[in-house]
Amino acid sequence: GAVVSQHPSRVICKSGTSVKIECRSLDFQATTMFWYRQFPKQSLMLMATSNEGSKATYEQGVEKDKFLINHASLTLSTLTVTSAHPEDSSFYICSANLYGGIDNEQFFGPGTRLTVL
Amino acid sequence: GDSVTQMEGPVTLSEEAFLTINCTYTATGYPSLFWYVQYPGEGLQLLLKATKADDKGSNKGFEATYRKETTSFHLEKGSVQVSDSAVYFCALEKLVFGKGTKLTVNP
Numbered sequence: 001g002a003v004v005s006q007h008p009s010r011v012i013c014k015s016g017t018s019v020k021i022e023c024r025s026l027d028f029q030a031t032t033m034f035w036y037r038q039f040p041k042q043s044l045m046l047m048a049t050s051n052e053g054s055k056a057t058y059e060q061g062v063e064k065d066k067f068l069i070n071h072a073s074l075t076l077s078t079l080t081v082t083s084a085h086p087e088d089s090s091f092y093i094c095s096a097n098l099y100g101g102i103d104n105e106q107f108f109g110p111g112t113r114l115t116v117l
Numbered sequence: 118g119d120s121v122t123q124m125e126g127p128v129t130l131s132e133e134a135f136l137t138i139n140c141t142y143t144a145t146g147y148p149s150l151f152w153y154v155q156y157p158g159e160g161l162q163l164l165l166k167a168t169k170a171d172d173k174g175s176n177k178g179f180e181a182t183y184r185k186e187t188t189s190f191h192l193e194k195g196s197v198q199v200s201d202s203a204v205y206f207c208a209l210e211k212l213v214f215g216k217g218t219k220l221t222v223n224p
Contacts, residue, residue, distance in 0.1 A: 004160065034212060043121075043216040044161075044206070093160070095212075105151070106212070108160035 002028045004096055006109035021079045021112045023094030029074035030096035038091040050077040084116040119144040123207045123215035130197055130222050138192040138218045140207035149210040150190040156203045197222045
């Protein structure tokens, strides 16, 4: 099946620094990828839709200047948490599917645990 | 807006016990419904899905039936195994997820 990877799996950074998380589709091309945030014992919350070659679409309440998304190729989307603060500490997950829509089966990355000190 | 409510965990069972994880939803229209599973250290993966009312999704011994009248999509398995220990997420299309239910199966 389709495989999605994320890197790094875990990152610890100081407050005020920026952190980049990569999401790659390893064996298929993904025109659309999705970024989520998951708090402990909470659901996955969709943050944004990453569109190859165009601007990302952010969900209501998500700061686009805080969470920069770049989807420069059909197999790579990046999420950069800018000027990170402790409240940004969370588990970030990406997904993609074979057809680009949101109604189809998603293939998920293993997630990235961000801890901001 | 659309939402999913699923049974709070954690759920702990003995091997070969019967499993039910309840899931109900609120949505306009008739969305597709999904169950995803997340094994320790891995990403979520699709377990089963149903696209219309009365459809039954099944995989690896798990089943869930799309009940329009009760807006439910409960996950069941007749005899769980230790290898079923994971977190299970109920989801609507349009990427609306429940909070997840952690299942631990003891030998």
